[in-house]
Amino acid sequence: xxxVEQSPQSLIILEGKNCTLQCNYTVSPFSNLRWYKQDTGRGxxxxxxxxxxxxxxxxxxxxxxxxxxxxxxSLHITAxxxxxxxxxxxxxxxxxSEKLTFGTGTRLTIIP
Amino acid sequence: KAxxxxxxxxxxxxxxxxxxxxxxxxxxxxxxxWYQQTPGQGLQFLFEYFSETxxxxxxxxxxxxxxxxxxxxxxxxxxxxxxxxxxxxxCASRSTSGGPNEQFFGxxxxxxxx
Numbered sequence: 001x002x003x004v005e006q007s008p009q010s011l012i013i014l015e016g017k018n019c020t021l022q023c024n025y026t027v028s029p030f031s032n033l034r035w036y037k038q039d040t041g042r043g044x045x046x047x048x049x050x051x052x053x054x055x056x057x058x059x060x061x062x063x064x065x066x067x068x069x070x071x072x073x074s075l076h077i078t079a080x081x082x083x084x085x086x087x088x089x090x091x092x093x094x095x096x097s098e099k100l101t102f103g104t105g106t107r108l109t110i111i112p
Numbered sequence: 113k114a115x116x117x118x119x120x121x122x123x124x125x126x127x128x129x130x131x132x133x134x135x136x137x138x139x140x141x142x143x144x145x146w147y148q149q150t151p152g153q154g155l156q157f158l159f160e161y162f163s164e165t166x167x168x169x170x171x172x173x174x175x176x177x178x179x180x181x182x183x184x185x186x187x188x189x190x191x192x193x194x195x196x197x198x199x200x201x202x203c204a205s206r207s208t209s210g211g212p213n214e215q216f217f218g219x220x221x222x223x224x225x226x
Contacts, residue, residue, distance in 0.1 A: 034214070043116070043202050043217030044155075089155065099168055100215070104154035 002027040004092050004103035012109045017080055021106045023073040023090030031095035035064050035075050038087045038105070047075070047088075077108075085110045114139065116205050116218035124224045130191040133221045137184050137205030143167075144186040145215065146178060149200040161186055162208065190223075198225045 004025045013019050025033070032051045036044035048057045048064040050073070057064050061078045077084055090103040117136045125131050137144050145168075146158040157170035161180035180186045184205075190197055200222050204215040 036217075041200070041220070041222065043204075043219050045217070046214055049214055099157060102155040102157075 002092070002094060002101045004090055004101050006088075006090050006103035006106050008106060009104070010107040010109070012111060013080055015080060015082055015110050015112050018076065018078050019080060019108065021075045021077075021088050021090075021108070023075070023092075023103055025071050025073070025090070025092045025101070025103075027071075027092040027094050027101050029095045030068060030071070031093040033064075033066055033073050033093075034091045035062070035073075036089040036091060038089060040086070044089055080110045082110050082112065084108060116203060116216050118201075118203050118218040118221050120221060121219065122222045122224075124226065125193050126226050127193055127195060129193050130189065131193060131223060133188045133190075133201055133203075133223075135186045135188070135203030135205075135218060137186070137203075138216055141205035141207050141216070142184050143206045143208050144180055144184065145204045145206075146186070146188050147202040147204065148172070149202055149220070150198075155202070158188065193225045195225050198223060 007022045034049045035047040037047050038044040047059050047062050050057050050066045052068050055066050063076045066073045087105040087107050089105040092101045119134045143162045145160040147155045149155050159178050160168040164180045175191045178188045200220045202220045203218045206215045
């Protein structure tokens with residue numbers, strides 16, 4: 001069964017600090033992995049999308065890594081800001097299906 | 113280019129009623145997907161429409177239905193509402209022109225069932 005697990009479930013850090021969110025998946029055959037940011041009560045917004053051949057991709061202060069061998073991805077946030085407070089969702093797509101498998105997300109809170 | 117829009121943004125209904133939610137995709141996107149999001153379950157896939165045809169369907173009861181119009185706008189209907197249907201309903205559109213097509217989400221409709 002295709003699954004995506006994210007850790008931690010929630011995280012609280014001080015403004016200005018760095019943090020790393022984890023995503024492990026069992027989706028096969030793998031096509032691509034996406035990280036979304038979702039502010040409370042709003043729709044998710046894409047941060048990065050990575051295919052099998054990519055192992056690092058950056059979007060400003062956000063850097064995603066992918067290890068297709070171990071089926072793990074991480075999202076690193078540098079110099080966190082209050083506006084980074086949101087849920088971060090990992091989504092994996094299989095190449096033999098157009099259905100997406102969603103993780104339940106990591107709730108990140110940045111405190112001043 | 114305008115993003116995905118959803119109406120209404122908020123809705124309060126009582127048990128047993130039915131509700132229709134609307135989604136307008138990004139111009140040129142022919143695929144529209146619907147998701148239910150609850151705090152405990154995360155995003156759950158409802159169905160996907162492409163060119164007015166349902167292409168994929170999630171594991172939801174028949175009370176949940178949808179359709180897509182020739183202009184790619186989509187509606188989702190929930191009949192005989194239950195308390196457990198209270199959720200954020202998200203619509204997402206994507207291009208289908210090859211590559212890892214990114215889904216663009218709308219702001220969602222917050223449905224509360226009393």
